[in-house]
Amino acid sequence: MIFNKYNFFFFLLVISMSVQAQVKIGDNPSVINQNSLLELESSSKVLVLSRVTSSQMNAITPLYGALVYNIDEKCVFMFQGLTWxxxxxxxxxxxxSTTQPIINNRGDIWVNNATVRNIVSVGTGTTWIPINSNPKSGAGTPNSQPNLNPNSGDIYVDESTTDLYIYNGTSWINSTASAKVAATNGLTLGAGNTLELGGALTKPTTIATTTSNTLAITGLQNATTIEDNEIVVVDKSTGVLKxxxxxxxxxxxxxxxxxxxGQSQFSPPYPIVNPKQIDVYRNGVRIAFTVVNATTIEVEPEAVCYQGDKIRIVQLY
Structure with a gap:
């Protein structure tokens, strides 16, 4: 084995690394901060991270804090445990995604593509809030939906029936016209959810009028005879129609x-209510008279009676 100066330098470097557990690469290799594990120093050279595409990056599950350069996004990404x-x-x-991700920062966005509605939620730092939550919607009544967390005035649409609900602060109220309108007490619900006058009264009902706000009924049919009809009257003490x-x-x-x-005064067995509603006849002929008091009338002087004359007194009231 040839032991030259390069082998010797490498040997010293390995010895130094094993003893100090610190590595300095680049300029001034002998100067390194005591808290550094690895230092790079150069005024002309740089560190190049692994360069990967988005699909390649998402296929990697490295240690937390790993760094790569995404050539598709032209950006450095850091792995945070579940996502880059x-x-x-x-x-x-x-x-x-179809599953709820971890919120990294306040303002993160999650598009839930588990349903055709693609609900978009924004992270508050601790929970996800659907930004298309009002009007809220779902297949079924709002009471059958979990985690709506409604506030007073929130709106909900039942996608299966198109019924519209409003939250009153305590419960959901179905405000669809067919559910909200109840026609009772003399009213009926006609076609197109129109209220119509007519139907049984379910409780005593009073219509209050004033001198300016009066009640009138027009277009009544004409009666042929009085005998075939009844007349509506008002009870003067209660105002009830009878x-x-x-x-x-x-x-x-x-x-x-x-x-x-010679008799000229006569007293019928009933009180005289109204002189204008009294007719007096002598032997079938109508004659004039005056009222003496509440029980006595007096015929005109030209009609003073003879013995046996028939005086007929008729009073209408």
């Missing part, structure tokens, strides 16, 4: 008295 992180001036890591036979609205009291000679 770009070191080119950004702290955002974009991951497209119906009554038309014949009941007109009452008639009639009495026939036999006069004596």
């Amino acid at each position: 992180k770009s070191l080119c001036g950004t702290s955002t890591t974009v991951t497209t 119906k009554i036979e038309a014949s009941s609205l007109i009452r008639e009291e009639e009495i026939v008295l036999t006069a004596i000679s």
